[in-house]
Amino acid sequence: MRAILSKIAAAFRSSEGIIVFGSLLVVFAATLATVYWPVLTIKDTPSNQWRPLTKLELEGRRRYVANGCTYCHSQYVRPQDWGIGAERIAKTGDYYRQSPHLLGSERTGPDLSQEGGEHSDDWHIAHFINPRWTRPRSLMPRFEFEGDRNIKALVAYMQSLGDKNADERMEIQKRFHKEAIAAYKKGPDENIRWLHARVPKTWRAMPTESPVTNSSVARGEKIYQDYCIGCHGPVGDGNGPAAKYLEPRPVNFTTLKRHLVEGKYIGGILYYQIMNGITGTAMPYFKKDLESAKIWDVGNYIEKNFINHTDDKYITEGIPASYEGKHAGPVTKKPTPESSRGEAR
Numbered sequence: 403m404r405a406i407l408s409k410i411a412a413a414f415r416s417s418e419g420i421i422v423f424g425s426l427l428v429v430f431a432a433t434l435a436t437v438y439w440p441v442l443t444i445k446d447t448p449s450n451q452w453r454p455l456t457k458l459e460l461e462g463r464r465r466y467v468a469n470g471c472t473y474c475h476s477q478y479v480r481p482q483d484w485g486i487g488a489e490r491i492a493k494t495g496d497y498y499r500q501s502p503h504l505l506g507s508e509r510t511g512p513d514l515s516q517e518g519g520e521h522s523d524d525w526h527i528a529h530f531i532n533p534r535w536t537r538p539r540s541l542m543p544r545f546e547f548e549g550d551r552n553i554k555a556l557v558a559y560m561q562s563l564g565d566k567n568a569d570e571r572m573e574i575q576k577r578f579h580k581e582a583i584a585a586y587k588k589g590p591d592e593n594i595r596w597l598h599a600r601v602p603k604t605w606r607a608m609p610t611e612s613p614v615t616n617s618s619v620a621r622g623e624k625i626y627q628d629y630c631i632g633c634h635g636p637v638g639d640g641n642g643p644a645a646k647y648l649e650p651r652p653v654n655f656t657t658l659k660r661h662l663v664e665g666k667y668i669g670g671i672l673y674y675q676i677m678n679g680i681t682g683t684a685m686p687y688f689k690k691d692l693e694s695a696k697i698w699d700v701g702n703y704i705e706k707n708f709i710n711h712t713d714d715k716y717i718t719e720g721i722p723a724s725y726e727g728k729h730a731g732p733v734t735k736k737p738t739p740e741s742s743r744g745e746a747r
């Protein structure tokens with residue numbers, strides 16, 4: 403040991419004492435920066451978002467620990483994680499009196515620190531029973547084995563994440579849920595009138611902005627299968643496998659045509675509803691998942707396949723996100739004679 407030390411000292415043209423002292427200094431500085439400094443910044447006071455958990459929420463938290471949800475989900479947004487869907491930078495006071503902490507280090511699934519109020523309760527129930535029903539491409543395991551009681555506790559815990567901020571979002575969910583249920587109980591036609599009345603006037607007067615071409619419809623079909631099919635069903639009648647857990651149940655798209663008198667548009671309505679979801683119901687918003695062109699595409703697919711009514715009246719300005727010109731060649735299995743737009747009709 404001594405011999406090695408003196409060799410190192412000689413190599414650095416320094417004394418053994420300085421080498422030992424210098425090494426200890428480096429270790430001490432590193433410990434200070436990575437261990438003591440963070441400890442010093444921990445405040446044992448609640449943040450302004452914090453509130454205590456209820457009994458049911460605490461029970462859900464125990465199910466979260468028991469099922470190892472933390473191996474796939476974080477509850478901690480660092481400044482470098484900030485982005486769409488991870489809005490609030492974590493503060494130590496958010497975790498006041500929480501033990502064990504559930505910060506997590508893996509994000510196989512999304513961060514859940516602000517999950518409360520993002521979805522309705524019935525969305526969560528269907529998602530826990532089988533995540534593929536609400537998110538067809540999800541790799542999250544099923545938790546049906548937990549049973550109704552534990553799933554209820556898990557949902558309560560999910561809806562508490564974000565504390566007072568979550569409570570605020572839940573207030574909005576509950577307010578619209580009441581309205582949605584009232585409209586739903588009046589029957590499908592009344593329900594659709596209510597749904598469409600929620601869409602701002604300018605959107606209701608807007609035809610689809612993106613031409614209903616074969617390739618747009620083909621892209622829309624893929625998006626529908628990746629995001630919508632578990633609730634709205636393969637034939638668009640609202641009878642996907644998740645539907646029996648949802649109230650209101652998904653809309654039957656094939657009945658929409660009778661709400662469209664000549665000259666009325668559906669493209670803008672669909673776009674607005676898909677972008678923002680229908681708060682208070684299981685219909686999620688897709689503004690974080692789908693960019694504009696994809697929302698038009700899936701709307702075009704619903705128009706063409708389920709409603710049997712297309713209303714593209716605009717000529718898109720600029721280059722569409724996926725340009726298909728006259729020379730692009732056929733996209734679908736059954737090519738139709740090509741024109742640059744409107745080829746699907």
Ligand code: HEC
Nearest residue numbers: 466469470471474510511512520533537540541542543560
């Ligand atoms: C193997 C990894 C894995 C495990 C374990 C896991 N999840 Fe997930 N989770 C995911 C993935 C991936 C997603 C994104 C797709 C989806 O919505 O299903 C997700 C999504 C979610 C969402 C929806 C987030 C949103 O707003 O879109 C919630 C809530 C959730 N998980 C809760 C849980 C809970 C509670 C547990 C434990 C009982 C758990 N997860 C266990 C991977 C996992």
Ligand code: HEC
Nearest residue numbers: 536582597629630633650651652653672675676683684685
């Ligand atoms: C978790 C289930 C669920 C998923 C996933 C889902 N929806 Fe919905 N959707 C609903 C429910 C429930 C309603 C009905 C709400 C009501 O009647 O108040 C609805 C309503 C709608 C409406 C309103 C129809 C109208 O005429 O007012 C549109 C459009 C729609 N969904 C499109 C989509 C698209 C496109 C996707 C996929 C990108 C999708 N939905 C994914 C549950 C879902």
